[in-house]
Amino acid sequence: MYQKVPAFTEFNEFASNSTGGKILFATDDFFAACENIISDKDPVNLPEEFTEFGKWMDGWETRRKRTPGHDWCILKLASKCIIAGFLVDTAFFTGNFAPRYSIQAARLTPDEEALIPKRISRMGTAASESDLELMSLLSTDKWEEIVPITVLQPGYENTRMNFQKVVSDEAWTHLRLNIYPDGGIARLRVFAEVKPDIPPSDQLVDLASMLNGARSIDFSNAHFGHPKNILKPGKSAVMADGWETARRLDRPSIITKNKDGTLKVPGEEWAIFELGFPGRAKEICIDTTQFKGNFPDTVKIEGAFLKNEYTNASDIDWEIIVKPYKLSPNKEHWISCHSEVINHIRVTMAPDGGFSRLRLYGFVETDLI
């Protein structure tokens, strides 16, 4: 049985590898390296797997502390953002999960970040005394406690998901995750809203990038992968890191084609995104990388400028930006386009399937921000 997932998990995620999060420091990596907590993959359990240090664990696990203090790590977020909530997943850490945690946040300048000692990430290691002394150069008044010391539940199927809502309007660049006194956690997910600087109006910007504030706000189907994945930076490394729907069950028993080569198959799946900035679209990329036997036949893109908060897709007067466009497997499709000023798009795939990334380059309409 799975736990109920809070609404803040619909926000983009800013700690994991695929979005550009980074572990900068950890006091101890004895049983399992801290980088595991930002892995994109869901944690796995390999009960028979042991390393020279102990039981192999898919997460960050420190040694049992026999000295004063507690363990902690520093993580750089993919972008400066306002945090809506956390997931501390203790999956498969049962007799060895960290019993309590807290989170502090900071806005660090590049000079301040440079004070953090270079990290050696290896199982069996711990930060040296001199590294810990260097860390004390980072003034403590930079770090604000945004999650107080909080009890964690063990990594059983029905207790592993430790969700924590955050209510604050401040934007942060770095997090310090404290575990008390030691132990393991499998993953840390940080759900947040990015507050990017406004780019100049003569610069082409990816208006659909999550790092520029784009977000997924509605969709018809996300069975295998959430549409918010297509807004992530960089290429997708696995098929799970994309938007993928279930196969539509209303497809005909035998598939045939229209004269123009499109499929004679009813039905489509759609997702709606709020763009990071209002602007005019100039070039769109639909990237089917990783999707080989399950890319959509076609994708259509429409845009709209909404003055008010989005409520319902059918109430909107959508302008077609890219007519149904025939796709190929495992490939970037770059399409030139021209739109009016828009701040939302509807992406419709027919009849179903998945793709990994969407780019929408355009000029920002700075007067409307």
Ligand SMILES: NC(=O)NC(NC(N)=O)C(=O)[O-]
């Ligand atoms: N069986 C274990 O998991 N033992 C120890 N942890 C690892 N990973 O070996 C521990 O700290 O309890």
